[in-house]
Amino acid sequence: MLRSYRPPMLAAITMQGPVAVGGLGPGALSGASATASGGSGEAKAGGAADGAAGTGGTGGGGKGKSEPEDRILISEVEVVGCDGELKSIAKQALTTRPNFAYTLEEVKADVRRVFATGWFSEVSPDAEDTRDGVKLRIRVKPNEEVRALTASGASLLPTSVIQQAFEGMPGRTLNLGSLQKAIARLDAWYHDRGIMGMVSDYTFEGGQLQLQCAEAVVGSVTLRFLDAASGQPKPKTRTQPHIITRHLTTKPGQVYNLRGIRRDINAVYSTGLFEDVNVTTREASDSTEAAPKVDLVLDLVERKTGGLSAGGGLSAAGSGEGAWPGLIGSFSYNERNLFGLNQRLSVSAEIGQVDKLFRLQHTDPWVNSDPHRTSRTVQIMNNRTSGNSIHGKAESDGDDGSGAGGGVLLGRLQGGVEWQRPLSPGWSGTLAASCQRTRCMDERGRPITHDMYHAPITFSADNNDTALIASVTTSYSDPHDVDTHAVLGLEQALPLRREWLHYTRLKLRLDKALRLGPYLGLFLRGRGGAVVGDLPPYEAFPIGGTNSVRGYAEGGVGSGRHSVEAGAELRAPLPVQPLVATAFFDFGSDLGSGQAVIGDPAGVRGKPGSGYGFGGGVRMDSPVGPVRLEYAWNARGEGRFHVGLGYG
DSSP states (O other), X not given: OEEEEOOTTOOOOOOOOOOOOOOSSHHHHTTOEEEEOSTTXXXXXXXXXXXXXXXXXXXXTOXXXXXXXXXXXXXXXXXXXXXXXXXXXXXXXXXXXXXXXXXXXXXXXXXXXXXXTSOEEEXXXXXXXXXXXXXXXXXXXXXXXXXXXXXXXXXXXXXXXXXXXXXXXXXXXXXXXXXXXXXXXXXXXXXXXXXXXXXXXXXXXXXXXXXXXXXXXXXXXXXXXXXXXXXXXXXXXXXXXXXXXXXXXXXTTSBOBHHHHHHHHHHHHTTSOEEXXXXXXXXXXXXXSSSOEEEEEEEEEEOOOEEEEEEEEEESSOSSSSSSXXXXXXXXXXXXXXXXXTEEEEEXXXXXXXXXXXXXXEEESSGGGOTTOOEEEEEEEEEEEEOHHHHSOOGGGTXXXXXXXXXXXXXXXXXXXXXXEXXXXXXXXXXXXXXXXXXXXXXXXXXOSBOTTSOBOSSSSXXXXXXXXXXXXXXEEOTTOTTOEEEEEEEEEOOSSTTSOOEEEEEEEEEEEEEOXXXXXXXXXEEEEEEEEOOXXXXXXXXXXXTSSTTSOTTOSEEEXXXXXXXXXXXXXXXXXXXXXXXEEEEEEOTTOGGGSTTOHHHHTXXXXXXXXXXXXXXXXXXXXXXXXXXXXXXXXXXXXXXEESOO
């Protein structure tokens, strides 16, 4: 029986060991041998007096004791115990040739070389004194044929990997060198995947090759909160333990996987609750060599998660027509670990003499720790945004506008709830419902229903429009490329009351990054949208601007019920890191739908409805996204600088 034992998680199996050969007399060599057996897994060689010099034989005519450095004439060399290919392999391994004189060490080295071929379980030299010198016989015992292969303890090691590692061995004589290489491949499979495992033992008897694998199992996972200053454990913590453990994919009873541990560390750190996250391992008390087990300790250092700020100032928009400015006060509060549950609360308010703006938002990133990892966001807010991309002055009018003073503000009072969950790697889905009331104002906050060109700017012809909106969105982000995205969104305004808006909006966005070589990259962008039903002018699709068709002002190409935009951008790194040079071409069109918008705001302002822009610039990555400085020319040959933040 051939058997090897390996201490857990140590180096590869050694099948060849020292070979001791006695003197070249017939009596000494007949006792010397090399074998592959025993519990140590080493090849052993024995001989008379443990390899001491023997006596007997004339060694080419001489008698008596041979000295270690004496040379003995070898008259004949023969390999016995095998035939065919194995005999040829043994002969090729020998350097001893007839009619040459050799020392004892040279003969011992030849025995080791034959055994090192891996085809034999025993190799023993034998000498016969003849008239012409010493006849050297190398007696070998070939390994058995591999008839069956089994593996135990390999819960993660795939059968296909074992079959590939031992391919060609079943049905053939076992080669110890090939066996070592196959076991090394299995050990490498564990190592490459960060799995604490190895082939710890094997036996070979009666043609049955039995592998024993040892895969370290996680015994327990313990959380330990540390003080940031002293590094000592803290008796009281803010974060509830289950908020952390729900992010861990490594559970007791699973095989220890270093890659999985790293993913768990990143998942816990991404919650934003901790300054430092680290995992230490220690051998479990019930760990054995045959069944290793480790305990994990997750060390955590909590960070400050809340903040409060307040301020005040003066606003150019006063309470009336007078010259005195208006007073405003602001307040904000943020908490990222509400009740120790990793829930986020954000409250902000800006109170002035003209308007009162506020925003209240609560987010639970993992509702009730459900298996689908659903998040929920509830918000109520009253805010203002500019409507000038659609209702601003025409560029040819300069500052001579009247009526609304050339500026339109959109005040939205809205509340809603949004649920989001991952669907598959890279994909996520969002379902939302909201109710909003939108009112149009001039630059002093006074309600208006018409713009400076006397065109209506609300659908209801009243001071405000009301809509109850349900939406569903599916998005994809390539986890390996931040520039590759796909977003498909559908909005439906539900007319629960007669005066409420009723429309359907579809939006599509596609971004794709391609590599054209080791340094050059191509970024492709496409967007489109369509609205059917009640469409207030301020809800039309504006086309043109920094994140649309560069070379035009915001909304400078047009606005319509339908829109399509496309762009291509070449990127190449500059010698000054981290700057990247860009060259781009953009195109956008309202597909002739500008006149279908109430008041035709694009046509009144002389916007072309379609256009293109081209140019170049530089960009630099930052923690909040790329910072872009660009210069572009539009279809009319007019140039414009653009400064952008984010991916656009």
